[in-house]
Amino acid sequence: MKKLIYLLLALLGFGAVSCEEIGEDVSGEYGCPHVNFSLKARVVNQMGEPIEGIKVRVDWIEEYTDPNGEINVNVSVFTGSQNMVRFEDVDGEANGGEFETLTLDITDKVEQTEDGSGSWYDGAFKAELGDVTMTLKEE
Numbered sequence: 001m002k003k004l005i006y007l008l009l010a011l012l013g014f015g016a017v018s019c020e021e022i023g024e025d026v027s028g029e030y031g032c033p034h035v036n037f038s039l040k041a042r043v044v045n046q047m048g049e050p051i052e053g054i055k056v057r058v059d060w061i062e063e064y065t066d067p068n069g070e071i072n073v074n075v076s077v078f079t080g081s082q083n084m085v086r087f088e089d090v091d092g093e094a095n096g097g098e099f100e101t102l103t104l105d106i107t108d109k110v111e112q113t114e115d116g117s118g119s120w121y122d123g124a125f126k127a128e129l130g131d132v133t134m135t136l137k138e139e
Contacts, residue, residue, distance in 0.1 A: 033079040041129035
């Protein structure tokens with residue numbers, strides 16, 4: 001049974017000694033393709049007033065708008081996942097009412113700012129959306 005467990009661990013890439021202990025840098029050996037991504041936006045209501053506390057999701061990263069309705073996200077995400085951004089009101093009636101969830105495909109607003117270095121790093125990208133308008137839920 002022990003041999004089977006060791007075999008499975010070896011197949012999954014786990015070893016008894018970490019690379020740190022032997023001084024070898026293999027940071028590019030294991031991982032997933034990723035990019036560094038920067039997103040700037042200002043979330044407003046239909047009258048152009050900022051909305052605080054809106055949850056903004058890029059890939060699996062969640063950030064919240066500040067009192068000025070602004071969001072400035074700098075994250076590392078899976079390659080390609082930076083093209084969809086979700087804006088969600090999570091505080092109900094606070095901050096001016098309950099707003100509809102908004103999902104945007106921002107592919108045309110994403111620009112590459114740095115080339116990748118091979119391995120798993122595909123570069124840096126940014127998107128500046130300006131004002132993003134959310135609409136109140138209808139009752």
